[in-house]
Amino acid sequence: MRVLGIDPGLTRCGVGVIEGDPGRPPALLLADVVRTPADAETGQRLAALERSLVQYVAEYRPDAIAVERVFARRDVSTIIGTAQASGVVLLVGTRAGLQVAQHTPSEVKAAITGSGRADKAQVGQMVMRILKLDAPPKPADAADAVALAVCHLWRAPAIARIQQAQVRRELVQAQAMARARAANRRKLA
């Protein structure tokens, strides 16, 4: 499975691609940053980001996109631009027919270090070990995107298993109800 991780932003948007299969350590294919000029109009910046993302999807053909879930926090002046950038990521992924998942920063930290409160350095160190790198992914802004991709790779099977378990439970219930109805019919016959 190939995952494109995105740390959304207008001025700097982190991008990372990893590929992993069960029983093998995932491999890092790309760590990059998309920049758009702060003095350009927002529409121009979003359009430039869209073009870059479409190119990455065409070039790396990921199975899934993992993007950071943006929350409203009153003390962040850049929140609107970050939300708009994340919207473009969701849009590009959905249009390409990809699985698109949003993960919170705590989910990423917990998936990678075991603690939702790990700091950036701890996450970087673990990403380095997971991907068998000599140093954390560079540029620095791309490291968060790579961490998001690793988080998705590890959470995706768990989410799929939960969905499958739900389907099995519903099937078992349906079969039990069918047997009960059959028993009732025999009793009435």
Place this chain on the structure above:
Amino acid sequence: MRVLGIDPGLTRCGVGVIEGDPGRPPALLLADVVRTPADAETGQRLAALERSLVQYVAEYRPDAIAVERVFARRDVSTIIGTAQASGVVLLVGTRAGLQVAQHTPSEVKAAITGSGRADKAQVGQMVMRILKLDAPPKPADAADAVALAVCHLWRAPAIARIQQAQVRRELVQAQAMARARAANRRKLA
């Protein structure tokens, strides 16, 4: 000049088109609302909004798009979705090569009623009179979009005049400097 006004939102996105020329009252061509289901994935909702906006642009061929500028306010739970929807508007307008302007709610109120603190009813009444309608534009969510379009129609010439005045001032300064240099050269000769 034909203006497409957009009041951005994921659940309900107001859309209005007006056309106006100097010396004539503007005419209302469209007042509508784009809805996307609250239980759909955000990427699907943004993609549906994008498709609708692209259709409106193709059908009405506006010269400009006016969209409400979204601000981070801590007490609004829908702010992220609204910011993402506004991002899609900016993206679609920019890609279409249109003039895309963001106006704040205060700018819209001030442009239409003369007061940045006017309430919704006052704005609705003035929009009705400006467009010579028997009732405020419906559905209600579209009224804000129509107000944005009227605001843009009225602010656009003022903004253009300010830009032209700036260009003239720079030209006058350049001519004055050229004359001064010429006078200096004559003195030295």
